[in-house]
Amino acid sequence: MQGLFQSLDSYLITHQEFWRFEPFFACRFSNLPWQEQHPQLCLWLTSLTDQQVEQYQTDLPALANAVRSYIPNLPQLLALNHLERVELKGLPLERGIDSGIPGRKLAQIVAMGEVALEQHAGSEWLEWCSGKGFLGRILAHNSQQTVTSFEYQQSLCDSGQQEANKQHLPMRFVQGDALSPSALDVLNSNQHAVALHACGDLHVSLIEKGVERSLPAFTISPCCYHLIQAETYQALSKPAQASQLHLTKSELRIPLQELVTGGERVRRHRMLEMSYRLGFDALLTDCFGFEHYQPIPSIKKSQLAEGFESFCYWAAQLKGIALTPCDFDKFYHLGQQRYWKMERLSLIQQLFRRSLELWLVLDKVLYLQQHGYDVSISEFCAREVTPRNILIKAKKMRP
Numbered sequence: 029m030q031g032l033f034q035s036l037d038s039y040l041i042t043h044q045e046f047w048r049f050e051p052f053f054a055c056r057f058s059n060l061p062w063q064e065q066h067p068q069l070c071l072w073l074t075s076l077t078d079q080q081v082e083q084y085q086t087d088l089p090a091l092a093n094a095v096r097s098y099i100p101n102l103p104q105l106l107a108l109n110h111l112e113r114v115e116l117k118g119l120p121l122e123r124g125i126d127s128g129i130p131g132r133k134l135a136q137i138v139a140m141g142e143v144a145l146e147q148h149a150g151s152e153w154l155e156w157c158s159g160k161g162f163l164g165r166i167l168a169h170n171s172q173q174t175v176t177s178f179e180y181q182q183s184l185c186d187s188g189q190q191e192a193n194k195q196h197l198p199m200r201f202v203q204g205d206a207l208s209p210s211a212l213d214v215l216n217s218n219q220h221a222v223a224l225h226a227c228g229d230l231h232v233s234l235i236e237k238g239v240e241r242s243l244p245a246f247t248i249s250p251c252c253y254h255l256i257q258a259e260t261y262q263a264l265s266k267p268a269q270a271s272q273l274h275l276t277k278s279e280l281r282i283p284l285q286e287l288v289t290g291g292e293r294v295r296r297h298r299m300l301e302m303s304y305r306l307g308f309d310a311l312l313t314d315c316f317g318f319e320h321y322q323p324i325p326s327i328k329k330s331q332l333a334e335g336f337e338s339f340c341y342w343a344a345q346l347k348g349i350a351l352t353p354c355d356f357d358k359f360y361h362l363g364q365q366r367y368w369k370m371e372r373l374s375l376i377q378q379l380f381r382r383s384l385e386l387w388l389v390l391d392k393v394l395y396l397q398q399h400g401y402d403v404s405i406s407e408f409c410a411r412e413v414t415p416r417n418i419l420i421k422a423k424k425m426r427p
């Protein structure tokens with residue numbers, strides 16, 4: 029694992045020009061960021077039709093193959109990203125146990141539940157940031173061991189507890205803040221901790237607290253690496269602390285910038301919203317001489333249907349700018365052009381997303397190893413079910 033981490037670390041550092049930028053801002057400039065150093069790559073990117081861009085967005089192998097001669101050692105880097113998929117036999121589900129669990133979520137928890145039950149160590153479970161405790165339900169039912177489901181939102185605790193009582197499951201919901209020192213009181217050394225999609229600091233706090241309490245096992249699927257309180261990523265393991273890669277919050281978002289589960293409607297809304305924002309930015313530069321991007325708050329999706337002109341008046345009012353009629357079509361068109369340029373630039377960054385995510389996951393793996401755990405990582409479901417499909421399994425080697 030340490031060797032893998034070091035290889036990823038050095039690839040990410042030597043290739044940082046290809047991923048350490050924000051496509052949304054980079055598309056506002058006339059030159060592509062690699063115009064001088066990699067003119068052939070830029071030529072290839074600009075030659076793509078919008079349709080080809082969309083095809084490459086969903087076909088990483090084809091994209092990697094197309095650009096391999098422009099980006100040094102790309103195949104070697106991508107080979108490092110390979111993870112085994114866990115072998116699942118399928119958990120038999122009792123009727124009603126899946127009550128209220130949405131489809132994709134059910135596939136995730138059944139897969140994760142099966143893995144956790146298989147590697148179980150300890151005599152209880154701790155479900156960290158449990159939501160309504162869907163995963164805990166499966167664990168309680170299949171092991172008949174106590175599950176402590178720890179969750180911040182009281183309403184989720186209440187409805188989770190109600191359903192658990194209805195199903196006679198040995199579950200106990202505890203409301204609390206995973207980031208507060210008192211959360212440590214919920215942990216004890218008999219618990220196998222599970223966390224499905226606990227964001228940023230939340231999965232880090234489980235790992236730190238769990239190590240402190242010597243938990244016998246962890247089964248964790250991390251997500252939302254950017255949801256942290258600090259300004260930059262705070263590495264846990266010694267190798268990551270020694271790395272020259274110091275990641276900003278916006279760089280921590282990079283692994284999440286893919287739309288595999290979004291669907292056509294989400295894609296269309298995003299295209300419209302980004303084109304409007306970029307078009308309005310062009311208008312502000314042209315008509316009002318703004319040099320820097322003016323951030324505009326988020327907008328209700330339904331408001332997008334009112335068109336670009338209406339968006340401009342809305343945004344101008346929020347910024348206290350006295351907008352008068354102008355050539356809105358021209359700026360909308362510019363916004364669309366920039367949108368497609370942004371998508372072209374994102375293709376290159378996309379090649380590095382998984383490596384960056386693995387780097388972040390391996391930091392946790394190495395930290396757990398440092399503290400006497402036997403650790404492995406794998407994929408617990410297909411990307412189409414959730415792109416956050418990396419699973420960390422850890423078992424304490426010495427009690």
Ligand SMILES: C[S@@+](CC[C@H](N)C(=O)[O-])C[C@H]1O[C@@H](n2cnc3c(N)ncnc32)[C@H](O)[C@@H]1O
Binds near residue numbers: 162181
């Ligand atoms: C992405 S959801 C995952 C929920 C659940 N594990 C699942 O997969 O269905 C993250 C959960 O963390 C909870 N959460 C957020 N901040 C928290 C905190 N500081 N302490 C405890 N739970 C928190 C949220 O309320 C939410 O239920």
